[in-house]
Amino acid sequence: MNISEIMTTTVSTITSDKSVSFAAEKMNAYSTDALVVVDHGELMGVVTSRQLRSTHPNRIVADAMNVLPIRISPEDDVWETHALLQEHDDELLLVMNEEELVGVVTREDVQLKVAEFIDPLTGLYRAPYIQYMGEKLLRKGKPFHMLFIDVNDFGKINKRYGHPFGDDVIRMFSAALSEWQSNGDTYLCRYAGDEFVLITTASDEWVKECMETIDKPTPINDVMVSAAVGHLDGFREPDFFDKPLREHIARASLLSTKAKMNKESMQL
Amino acid sequence: MIGESNAITRKATLTLNISEFDVPPMQDMLIVGRKAPIGPEAVRRMAEALSPEQFTLIKMEHPKIEAVLLRSSLLQMIDEKLLMSIILEEAERMISESMVLRSELKIAMSVKREVDLL
Numbered sequence: 001m002n003i004s005e006i007m008t009t010t011v012s013t014i015t016s017d018k019s020v021s022f023a024a025e026k027m028n029a030y031s032t033d034a035l036v037v038v039d040h041g042e043l044m045g046v047v048t049s050r051q052l053r054s055t056h057p058n059r060i061v062a063d064a065m066n067v068l069p070i071r072i073s074p075e076d077d078v079w080e081t082h083a084l085l086q087e088h089d090d091e092l093l094l095v096m097n098e099e100e101l102v103g104v105v106t107r108e109d110v111q112l113k114v115a116e117f118i119d120p121l122t123g124l125y126r127a128p129y130i131q132y133m134g135e136k137l138l139r140k141g142k143p144f145h146m147l148f149i150d151v152n153d154f155g156k157i158n159k160r161y162g163h164p165f166g167d168d169v170i171r172m173f174s175a176a177l178s179e180w181q182s183n184g185d186t187y188l189c190r191y192a193g194d195e196f197v198l199i200t201t202a203s204d205e206w207v208k209e210c211m212e213t214i215d216k217p218t219p220i221n222d223v224m225v226s227a228a229v230g231h232l233d234g235f236r237e238p239d240f241f242d243k244p245l246r247e248h249i250a251r252a253s254l255l256s257t258k259a260k261m262n263k264e265s266m267q268l
Numbered sequence: 269m270i271g272e273s274n275a276i277t278r279k280a281t282l283t284l285n286i287s288e289f290d291v292p293p294m295q296d297m298l299i300v301g302r303k304a305p306i307g308p309e310a311v312r313r314m315a316e317a318l319s320p321e322q323f324t325l326i327k328m329e330h331p332k333i334e335a336v337l338l339r340s341s342l343l344q345m346i347d348e349k350l351l352m353s354i355i356l357e358e359a360e361r362m363i364s365e366s367m368v369l370r371s372e373l374k375i376a377m378s379v380k381r382e383v384d385l386l
Contacts, residue, residue: 016309017313055307056303056304056305056307056366058305058306059305059306059307059310060307060309060310060313062307062309062310062313063306063307063308063309063310064307
């Protein structure tokens with residue numbers, strides 16, 4: 001999902017020499033919370049209603065505006081933009097095609113779009129997110145590791161302890177998994193019911209450590225929960241970039257089934 | 269009913285005080301409070317319009333003071349850090365966030381030398 005799909009191309013502007021009270025009136029008139037500041041065709045910054053509220057009405061816009069607003073490209077994706085917004089408090093982002101302003105996108109626009117792809121139970125992204133991220137890496141020719149993670153005996157847990165408990169298991173398991181996506185090169189989603197997909201460009205050592213941790217049975221509300229992991233190594237897989245992501249996910253899921261069967265036969 | 273003898277008259281008195289406009293009107297220095305009606309950029313633009321290239325704006329992290337506009341020649345006479353520390357020490361005693369203070373600042377050098385007689 002690209003920024004170009006959610007951006008607004010009609011941009012309300014103001015010059016930096018106008019007063020803050022004039023800017024507030026203009027925002028009201030245009031029903032907007034932010035204005036782009038442009039002087040003689042040159043982009044100067046962005047002023048938001050929040051900035052106006054904390055500035056004396058007699059001041060000029062130049063003394064209230066943010067002179068270094070975040071600039072993004074129409075090709076940037078909403079998920080990366082969302083991550084960027086977590087680190088900044090900007091309300092309005094400028095969408096630039098090189099040096100040309102082509103639109104704007106608000107924090108709210110990004111949050112609403114991202115919310116469409118969030119799984120309500122776990123707070124993780126849903127399958128379309130990993131599909132997008134995986135395809136993007138394939139397009140760029142960047143190899144990655146894919147882990148298909150399948151909670152063992154989840155059906156039995158539901159039958160034995162009830163579905164609300166099963167939901168707790170999924171929630172807590174997801175929270176543990178999400179700790180592995182903090183390094184910025186790792187993407188995680190709840191793929192379906194009790195299945196998760198993690199894509200990472202991190203090192204082999206990192207992947208090994210991650211798999212060993214996931215593989216270990218963990219107590220969740222006094223019940224030992226474990227998962228089978230199917231690992232597809234895009235750094236060593238032949239013809240990795242010639243195949244669609246769908247095929248990689250299918251292969252990783254089969255590898256997780258195989259891992260599960262191996263474990264069961266070892267237990268027997 | 270108002271009769272002719274009770275007619276109302278309205279008069280205005282006009283007082284005119286004319287004096288010379290000081291250019292620039294801000295003397296040597298302006299100290300801008302964080303919530304002052306004029307911000308640092310407006311002050312800089314005003315100074316630039318009235319006295320081009322003669323003033324320097326110094327923004328700062330201070331609880332009450334947002335910036336100081338200073339005659340540039342003063343910065344050539346005395347180190348900026350030293351000058352700012354003196355200005356802030358004195359100004360923060362009387363400034364509030366909503367004020368703009370103006371100040372005259374003159375630097376005079378006094379030298380006393382001893383030399384050996386021939």
